[in-house]
Amino acid sequence: MSPRSQPAAEHDVIRIAVIDDHELIRHGLEYLLHRHEDLKVVLRGSSVGDLRGFDAGYDVLILDLYLADDRPCVAAVKELSAVTRVLIVSASGRPADVLAAIRCGANGYVTKDAPSELIVAAVRTVASGGFYLSAGLADILQSELDETVRPPAGENDDDEVRPKLSAREEETLSYIAQGFTHAQVGRRMGVSKATVDTYVERIRAKLQVGNKAELTRAALNRLERRDRP
Structure with missing residues (x-):
């Protein structure tokens, strides 16, 4: 091929x-x-x-x-x-x-x-x-991705395994994973696109990822690690 x-x-x-x-x-x-x-x-x-x-x-x-x-x-x-x-x-x-x-x-x-x-x-x-x-899949994953913002009670992130993100960065990451543009994320979070750009740059630095596809995979990887027994 x-x-x-x-x-x-x-x-x-x-x-x-x-x-x-x-x-x-x-x-x-x-x-x-x-x-x-x-x-x-x-x-x-x-x-x-x-x-x-x-x-x-x-x-x-x-x-x-x-x-x-x-x-x-x-x-x-x-x-x-x-x-x-x-x-x-x-x-x-x-x-x-x-x-x-x-x-x-x-x-x-x-x-x-x-x-x-x-x-x-x-x-x-x-x-x-x-x-x-697709939007339908984003809806299916929405609640599960949102859970990455709220770890189960009594559990803490292991910083060596899962880099620590702020609540706003986690929220931004979940929206990016659903395919929203930075401007759309900003409207949903009530902040400017420039602020979202800043959040994304911080996320990329912390998770050591580059493009949007890598950001999405990072969000889903965090979800998968959270769900492991």
């Missing part, structure tokens, strides 16, 4: 590979995406193996999380996300699946029941180097 190493420019046609073990889904996604001049499906396949030997190149890989198996293909997500931008389009909206996919490097996650315009928006966002989490 020959994925593009840099984000697609605004004027480029975004080339897309679709891997899903259901033929109807593959054809449906191709029909949806081909209605837009800037989107083109260049490969359809039922398994990750279908990517091998494809040399034409693509910008975004749309991948079903469950491929003819009862277990999520997180190993494939981890391998593929190292060389291309991966957008998960899955029937599963379970928080555990979303957590696993993002931790393994997925650049976005959308459920198959999402409106068509959101799937298109997700493809464009991921192709441009951004991160996309």
